[in-house]
Amino acid sequence: MNSQIYLIVLVLALVTVIPTASAQLSLGAEANQKLIEVNLNKSEIINVKHVIAASNIPVNLDLFDGFIPESITVTNDNGNEKEFGLANDGQGNTSITIFPTKSNTIIKYDLEDASTLYENLWTVRVGYSETFSVLFSEEIDLFFLNNSIIQLGNKNGISVNYGGDAVIQYYNKIPKIIEEVSWEENKFNVEIITNSKIDKFNFEQELKSISFQVNQKNKFVTVTMEEKLLASPYSISLNDEKIPYTKSVSKENYVSLSMKPQAVGEIVISGSEYNQDLSKINTSADILPVESESTPNDYFMWLVFGGVLIIVVIVVIIIIRKIKK
Numbered sequence: 001m002n003s004q005i006y007l008i009v010l011v012l013a014l015v016t017v018i019p020t021a022s023a024q025l026s027l028g029a030e031a032n033q034k035l036i037e038v039n040l041n042k043s044e045i046i047n048v049k050h051v052i053a054a055s056n057i058p059v060n061l062d063l064f065d066g067f068i069p070e071s072i073t074v075t076n077d078n079g080n081e082k083e084f085g086l087a088n089d090g091q092g093n094t095s096i097t098i099f100p101t102k103s104n105t106i107i108k109y110d111l112e113d114a115s116t117l118y119e120n121l122w123t124v125r126v127g128y129s130e131t132f133s134v135l136f137s138e139e140i141d142l143f144f145l146n147n148s149i150i151q152l153g154n155k156n157g158i159s160v161n162y163g164g165d166a167v168i169q170y171y172n173k174i175p176k177i178i179e180e181v182s183w184e185e186n187k188f189n190v191e192i193i194t195n196s197k198i199d200k201f202n203f204e205q206e207l208k209s210i211s212f213q214v215n216q217k218n219k220f221v222t223v224t225m226e227e228k229l230l231a232s233p234y235s236i237s238l239n240d241e242k243i244p245y246t247k248s249v250s251k252e253n254y255v256s257l258s259m260k261p262q263a264v265g266e267i268v269i270s271g272s273e274y275n276q277d278l279s280k281i282n283t284s285a286d287i288l289p290v291e292s293e294s295t296p297n298d299y300f301m302w303l304v305f306g307g308v309l310i311i312v313v314i315v316v317i318i319i320i321r322k323i324k325k
Contacts, residue, residue: 031059031098038064038126041137042172046111046124054103060087060095064111064128067094071110077103120172120195121220127165134158134168142193142222142256143170148246149222149258169220171195179203181210183229191224200266209270214238214261222258223269230271239265 035051048064074084074096082105085097098105115124126134135157136143142151146167150158160166177192181203190210192198196219201212208230214221236245238261245259257269 029055029057029059031055031061033061033130034104036128036130036132038132038134039137040115040124040134040140040168040170042117042122042139042170044112044115044117046114046126048109048111050107052098052105052107054101054105055098056100058097058099060097061107062093062095062129063109064114064126065092066111066114068110068112071108072096073108074098075106076101077106117172120175122170122172124168125165126168127163128160129163131159131161131163134160134166136170140170142174143168144220144258147260149220149248149256151248151256153251181229188226188229190229192221193224194221195219196221196261207270209268211266211268213264213266215264217261217263220258220260221267222256224254224256227253227255230269232271235270237268237270238263240268 031050032053032055033050034053035049037049039047039049048067050061052059052061069086072084074082076082082101083099084107087095087097089095096107098107111126114126115122117123126132136152140152142149144150145158171193174193175195177194177198179190179192179201181188181190183203183205190201190203192201192212194214196214196216199213199215201210203210210223210225210230232247232255234245234247234257236243236257236259238259243259243261245257248256248258259267261267
């Protein structure tokens, strides 16, 4: 019995003496994370920062997937390095153990294989179980979050509340086209940002619509213009079939409409004067909803499944009690 106790003490001592060794052990309580930041720029390397509160016992926190072990630094508020330990649960999830400290602890590291550049578009895939912030370098103002357009304006980032997975995309170089249109003796600039080639741009004053040809599918197309040129709500179609889009406001009296055509063809954007007879399919945010299917049998199926599960649990309990007797 004594030899077993000595062995346990020895294992714990080794984990403490060799803090950077990976193991399937987790020491301490869950860390109180005051800040979690993911910093993005036009690079394949992503920088992550955690700030955790002081604690008089060892604490643990999970690291983002794809971290580079050699890049990890752990310091206190004064910049002094602190010892730490890494632990792996055997399923590819890695956590870090921070030993007791009287001040905040700052953990920094880099991620690899989370940011890729393809055809002028950076794609970043990150996920975490707690709320985290995504901060962008000054050269990034427009980006797409899970295919929805966001323009930062005077902000420097976004918050992914309660955690989760995010797919963030932004251009390496902004592919901008500017078309000038005339309406009621006024001139307006229509800005189109896309990696797709655009042809046959046209503004129909009588129909109050904009049309153009896209020659590549699955490419983001963002149209920015003054709101009074085509008043909201909007209708966007590809080859005479409505397609979903997202709307954002970059600056006062301007609107940006973003779409991702799944085929080549003609895009037509129409304003409110010619949408009055359309059914109410637009949401308050001017985003077309994704259709979903449901069947009345779903609820019944769940009831049956739950009943079977309860019966199985009862049978298992009875068997276990008989075995113990």
